[in-house]
Structure formats: C-alpha cells, structure tokens
Amino acid sequence: MSKVLVLHGPNLNLLGTREPEIYGSTTLADIAAMLKERAAQEAVELDSIQSNYEGKLVDEIQQAKANGYDYIILNAAAFTHYSIAIRDAIAAVDVPVIEVHLSNIHTREEFRHHSVISAVVLGQIAGFGVDSYMAALEVVLRRLRAAGKTGKSL
Ligand code: DQA
Numbered sequence: 027m028s029k030v031l032v033l034h035g036p037n038l039n040l041l042g043t044r045e046p047e048i049y050g051s052t053t054l055a056d057i058a059a060m061l062k063e064r065a066a067q068e069a070v071e072l073d074s075i076q077s078n079y080e081g082k083l084v085d086e087i088q089q090a091k092a093n094g095y096d097y098i099i100l101n102a103a104a105f106t107h108y109s110i111a112i113r114d115a116i117a118a119v120d121v122p123v124i125e126v127h128l129s130n131i132h133t134r135e136e137f138r139h140h141s142v143i144s145a146v147v148l149g150q151i152a153g154f155g156v157d158s159y160m161a162a163l164e165v166v167l168r169r170l171r172a173a174g175k176t177g178k179s180l
Contacts, residue, residue: 027071028175030166031095032061032159033086034076035103041128049128050155057156061099061163068167069177080109087115087123096175097166098123099159106131106141117146124162127152 034054037044042053058074065072077083083102090098098116100123105112116123123146130153131138144150149165151158170176 027069027177028170029071029073029093029095030065030097030099030163031086031090031093032058032072032074032099033083034074034101035083035105036078038101038103039076039078052156057159060156061159064160064163065167068171070167070170072163080105080111083109084111084115087112087119087121090121091119095121096170097121099126099162099166100124100143100147101126101128101159102143106143107137108142110142113143113146116143123147124165125150125152126158126162128155128158129153 038054041049041057042051054074054076061074062072075086077086083105087098098121102109102112102125106125106127125141125143125147127150131141132152141150151161154161167176
C-alpha cells in the first residue's frame with residue numbers, strides 16, 4: 027500500500043482559532059481527517075504529523091523513506107522562509123515533497139514571499155486554504171496512479 031506523509035510546521039496546531047481571516051476556521055484535526063478519507067478512497071495510507079520543532083520535522087523528513095512514505099506534503103509554516111535545515115533534509119532524501127500553504131504567501135508581507143524550500147520540492151501550492159492540501163493530495167494520487175501504485179484504477 028502506498029503511503030503519504032503530511033507534515034505541518036509551527037503554529038499550525040492552532041488552526042481554527044489562529045488568525046481565521048487568514049488561515050480559515052478548519053482545524054488541523056479536520057484537515058487530517060479530510061486528507062485521510064480522500065487517500066483511503068484510493069487505498070492509499072496517509073499520516074499527518076504536526077510539530078513546532080524544526081528538528082522534529084527534519085527527523086521526519088530524514089526517516090520518511092525508511093518509514094515507507096512515497097510522498098511528503100509539507101506545510102513548513104514559518105520555517106518555509108528560513109530553515110536551511112529543512113531544505114537540506116528535503117534535498118538529502120529520495121522522497122518527493124510538495125510544498126503547501128493555506129495563504130498566498132506571495133501576496134502577504136515581503137518576508138513571506140521567499141521560500142527557501144521551493145528549489146528542492148516538486149512544486150508549491152499556496153493560497154487555497156484547506157484546498158491547498160487537497161490539491162496537493164490530488165497531485166500525489168495522480169502520480170501514484172500513473173505509477174500503478176494506488177489500490178484503484180480511476
Ligand atoms: C503558512 C504561511 C507562512 O508564512 C506562515 O508562517 C504560516 C502558515 C500558510 O500555510 O499559509 O505559519 O505556511
């Protein structure tokens with residue numbers, strides 16, 4: 027069975043109450059459930075992990091291959107803009123990563139415009155709220171399907 031890891035960075039545990047005008051009112055648990063349900067429709071296993079700690083995210087990325095993950099969907103949150111450690115971890119491992127953001131980082135404060143991880147990911151989806159994650163999952167599912175690695179043929 028194919029496996030997808032969804033990694034959420036700092037402060038995303040507060041989704042639902044954190045600046046809802048920017049990030050929406052859906053909680054992280056809701057997002058995790060929606061993603062898991064969609065993946066399950068294709069017989070794909072999906073796990074979600076949130077951490078406020080850079081090192082924990084680095085550890086998860088490093089171990090993703092050994093833990094059997096085919097893809098990582100990553101919202102590195104604020105680390106997006108300055109964590110060379112997360113960028114290097116992505117570059118070091120053989121697991122493709124899709125970068126997601128709830129908000130459109132390119133239309134917000136200047137310091138959010140640059141992502142240090144963008145150069146080492148498959149692509150970035152930003153600005154669609156929860157649908158950024160759902161769209162990233164659709165990309166992953168299409169790729170798994172093309173590789174004959176989903177449980178169903180759509
Ligand atoms: C975010 C955007 C980042 O700039 C911010 O630090 C976050 C969330 C987003 O999902 O829109 O924490 O990654």
